[in-house]
Amino acid sequence: MAKKRIAIDMDGVMADLNQHYIDWYYERTGEKVEKERLMGLPETTGFPQEGIVHHFLHTPGFFRTAPVMPGSQEVIRRLMENYEVFIVSAAVEFPQSLSEKIEWLAEHFPFISWKNIVFCGLKTIVRADYMIDDYDKNLRYFDGERLLFTAPHNINYQDYNRYDTWDDVAKFFGVQEAVTVTG
Known part of the structure; x- marks a missing residue:
């Protein structure tokens, strides 16, 4: 069978990826974002600088280094x-x-x-x-x-x-x- x-x-x-977004965002902006802030929002949104996280998806190394x-x-x-x-x-x-x-x-x-x-x-x-x-x-x-x-x-x-x-x-x-x- x-x-x-x-x-x-x-x-x-x-x-x-959600933790990865948070970590990469912090490394690039110095701003800490708690996961709770992202609850119920479309993926890659909810960060103070809108659009930057979506850019990560097109950045070499992003997918390779995900936890x-x-x-x-x-x-x-x-x-x-x-x-x-x-x-x-x-x-x-x-x-x-x-x-x-x-x-x-x-x-x-x-x-x-x-x-x-x-x-x-x-x-x-x-x-x-x-x-x-x-x-x-x-x-x-x-x-x-x-x-x-x-x-x-x-x-x-x-x-x-x-x-x-x-x-x-x-x-x-x-x-x-x-x-x-x-x-």
Whole structure:
């Protein structure tokens, strides 16, 4: 019998882009922004100097240096024992991110084969049993089970089962007994 398939988003799910925005903003402006200030606002907005954070998405090195979401490595490694796992990123929107994301995955998730990495534009092409993503636009048209990974920009979404941490994801898939997730 074939393993069930899980499609996992990178940005905001495996890579903590919200913390990265905050850190890069502070490094470039000296202004500290608390994550609470970003709650319920569209991604990249809510910073005192509007527009600067969106510029980061086009800046070489941004995607390569994103911090790993706590617990993601351990849980994904465990999921791969019982599921077919694909990393699916709408990376084509930011062409310079393609090589950076490949390098980032090789460094932080070396156990994921290049054969299980999918870069696309729209994720409507994705066919899997489960999708873990932080965006409604990616989950809305997905035919399988939708797992919304909590991020400041999606805090007001009500239409999905919400997962705040990778520990929550581990519990959903029944792998929590083998994983200790710290934040």
